[in-house]
Amino acid sequence: MYKNLRGHPGVLLAAVAVAQFAVALDMSVVNVALPAVRSALGFGPLGLSWVVHAYALALGGFLLLGGRAADLYGRRRLFVLGLAVFGLCSLAGGLALTPWQLIAARAGQGLGAAAATPASLAMLTTTFAEGPPRVRALGVWSGVNAAGGALGVLAGGLLTEYAGWRWVMLVNLPIVAVALALALAGARPDVRPARRERLDVLGAALATGGVGLLVLGVVRSDARGWGSPVTWAVLAASAALLAAFVLVESRAAAPLLRLGLLRSRWVAGANVLVFFAAAGQFAAFYFVSLYMQQVLGMGAAATGAAFLPFSVSLIAGTLVATRITAARTPRTSLVPGALLAAAGLAWFACIRPDGGFLGDVLGPCIVTGIGVGLVIAPIVAAATTGVAGHEAGAASGLMNSSRQLGGCIGLAVLATVAAHRTGAATGPAALNDGYALGLAIAAALFVVAAVVAIGVLPRSLRAAAPDPRPAASAPTRLEGTRS
Numbered sequence: 001m002y003k004n005l006r007g008h009p010g011v012l013l014a015a016v017a018v019a020q021f022a023v024a025l026d027m028s029v030v031n032v033a034l035p036a037v038r039s040a041l042g043f044g045p046l047g048l049s050w051v052v053h054a055y056a057l058a059l060g061g062f063l064l065l066g067g068r069a070a071d072l073y074g075r076r077r078l079f080v081l082g083l084a085v086f087g088l089c090s091l092a093g094g095l096a097l098t099p100w101q102l103i104a105a106r107a108g109q110g111l112g113a114a115a116a117t118p119a120s121l122a123m124l125t126t127t128f129a130e131g132p133p134r135v136r137a138l139g140v141w142s143g144v145n146a147a148g149g150a151l152g153v154l155a156g157g158l159l160t161e162y163a164g165w166r167w168v169m170l171v172n173l174p175i176v177a178v179a180l181a182l183a184l185a186g187a188r189p190d191v192r193p194a195r196r197e198r199l200d201v202l203g204a205a206l207a208t209g210g211v212g213l214l215v216l217g218v219v220r221s222d223a224r225g226w227g228s229p230v231t232w233a234v235l236a237a238s239a240a241l242l243a244a245f246v247l248v249e250s251r252a253a254a255p256l257l258r259l260g261l262l263r264s265r266w267v268a269g270a271n272v273l274v275f276f277a278a279a280g281q282f283a284a285f286y287f288v289s290l291y292m293q294q295v296l297g298m299g300a301a302a303t304g305a306a307f308l309p310f311s312v313s314l315i316a317g318t319l320v321a322t323r324i325t326a327a328r329t330p331r332t333s334l335v336p337g338a339l340l341a342a343a344g345l346a347w348f349a350c351i352r353p354d355g356g357f358l359g360d361v362l363g364p365c366i367v368t369g370i371g372v373g374l375v376i377a378p379i380v381a382a383a384t385t386g387v388a389g390h391e392a393g394a395a396s397g398l399m400n401s402s403r404q405l406g407g408c409i410g411l412a413v414l415a416t417v418a419a420h421r422t423g424a425a426t427g428p429a430a431l432n433d434g435y436a437l438g439l440a441i442a443a444a445l446f447v448v449a450a451v452v453a454i455g456v457l458p459r460s461l462r463a464a465a466p467d468p469r470p471a472a473s474a475p476t477r478l479e480g481t482r483s
Contacts, residue, residue, distance in 0.1 A: 009127050011186025012127055012183070013137055014182050015187065016079075016120040016124060017144045018175060019079070019120055019179035020120060020144050020148065026109055027056075027149050028150075029168045030168055031152075031156060033159070033165040033168045036160050037051060040165060041096065041098060041099050049219075051102060053219045056408055057110065058109075058111045059110035059117075060404040061114070061211050062115070062208055063401040065114070066116075068257070069393070070397075075119045079120055081112075082114070082117075082119060085109075085115065087112075089107075089108030090170065091170070092104075093105030094169035109172075117396075121138075121399075124137045125387070125392040126389045131326075134381065135381050138377070138384075139378075142376045142377040142380055143322075143373070147314065153285075154305055154307055154308065158301055159171060199256075200248075200254055203245060203248050203255055203256035207242075210241030213241065215405065217235040261387065261391065261394070264386060266383070266385040270457070271383060271399055272402075273334065274379050274402050274403045274406060276452065279409060280342075280345065280443070281341075283414040283441075284442040288439070289307075290435060291435045295431055296356065313366045313367075313370045317369060317372065318377040320373070324374075325377065329458075330382035331458070331459060333378045334374070334453040337371050337378075339371070339446070339450045340374060341375060342443045342444070344371055346440065348368065348439045349436045349437075350436070375449070383395060410445065419434060421437045
């Protein structure tokens with residue numbers, strides 16, 4: 001029976017979906033548990049934020065490297081290795097006794113996710129043929145990715161309140177075990193290439209350092225402020241490393257990221273679009289959660305449960321988007337989806353300090369959820385349209401890096417804007433004003449995403465394919481799967 005499952009696309013899709021659910025869950029499941037973590041482990045006021053930042057920093061910094069490593073050393077191998085690291089670090093975090101142990105475990109989780117995520121997408125794009133089969137597979141991946149992030153708040157609240165904070169880490173173990181079993185059963189072994197290119201070590205160092213410093217500078221702006229010389233020094237160092245990365249990649253024989261990929265309107269447009277969409281989505285998630293707890297006075301578990309309508313609406317939007325994209329192009333779903341998400345967030349911006357869940361949260365949740373679902377489902381298909389199989393990992397890593405960077409930068413900038421509007425006041429009315437402003441800007445970011453979809457993405461799937469890589473340097477495909 002085990003042998004009959006080997007290479008079965010449905011089993012592989014299940015493995016990838018379960019794994020991505022765990023990775024997305026960990027982006028938000030810890031947030032609600034932070035007060036309990038601080039009390040249990042004795043975190044200082046500044047150190048506690050690193051429980052969140054360590055994961056984001058490692059994930060964002062290593063995604064490009066993980067994507068290219070998957071292309072060179074095998075997608076199945078990197079996927080299994082990344083999942084194993086993610087699971088072991090989840091166990092270490094659940095058993096942590098000191099602050100540094102939990103922070104190190106969270107960084108290890110991010111590193112494992114940075115290996116598994118682009119490898120999982122690359123396996124899907126090389127297993128499912130371009131067109132409706134791939135669109136449906138990527139729609140499932142996008143749906144569970146979004147659902148994991150949304151349900152993380154609910155799971156975090158319930159686990160913290162009824163089982164203890166350690167279970168926000170330990171809950172990953174059975175999920176990872178299922179994903180590993182499915183992957184080992186359903187994914188074909190990697191095929192050793194006739195000639196393997198060397199990893200672009202210099203490019204990898206520059207990309208990882210540049211992206212890592214960018215994430216570090218942004219996420220630490222909450223403590224040091226945007227006017228701090230330290231913040232600007234870190235961001236300047238990031239810009240210098242990323243500029244050097246572009247220069248090195250333009251001259252490398254086997255680059256970490258072939259810059260010719262960005263000449264594709266599909267690849268470039270999708271990455272710009274997902275940056276703005278993630279910036280709006282991550283920030284909106286943050287503000288709505290704070291509004292329900294600090295203005296409406298809802299508890300952690302109730303706040304998590306209140307996100308269920310958003311999750312259901314998002315899944316519904318994903319299903320609709322998958323059908324639309326399979327029949328037409330990703331652009332057909334991305335434009336109305338971004339505009340609908342903008343409308344929902346604009347509705348959210350009308351929140352009131354004396355409001356309630358039914359009047360101020362439920363309606364906007366449904367509209368925003370459907371709109372975001374219409375966006376996130378086809379964005380992966382757009383970012384990999386026309387990309388050759390041997391560069392699927394690099395394209396997937398690039399798209400995930402853009403999403404992660406957009407989320408980090410959007411959240412940090414909009415949180416600062418909201419804090420300036422609130423000022424020193426701590427009352428519900430002042431907090432409400434700050435959150436409303438942040439949500440209005442998040443709506444504007446989705447309008448920008450819609451403009452990018454209209455102005456940059458081609459109307460036809462045949463248009464603006466990436467420049468082909470020279471045949472002499474193209475490596476042999478690593479998987480024994482269909483392409």
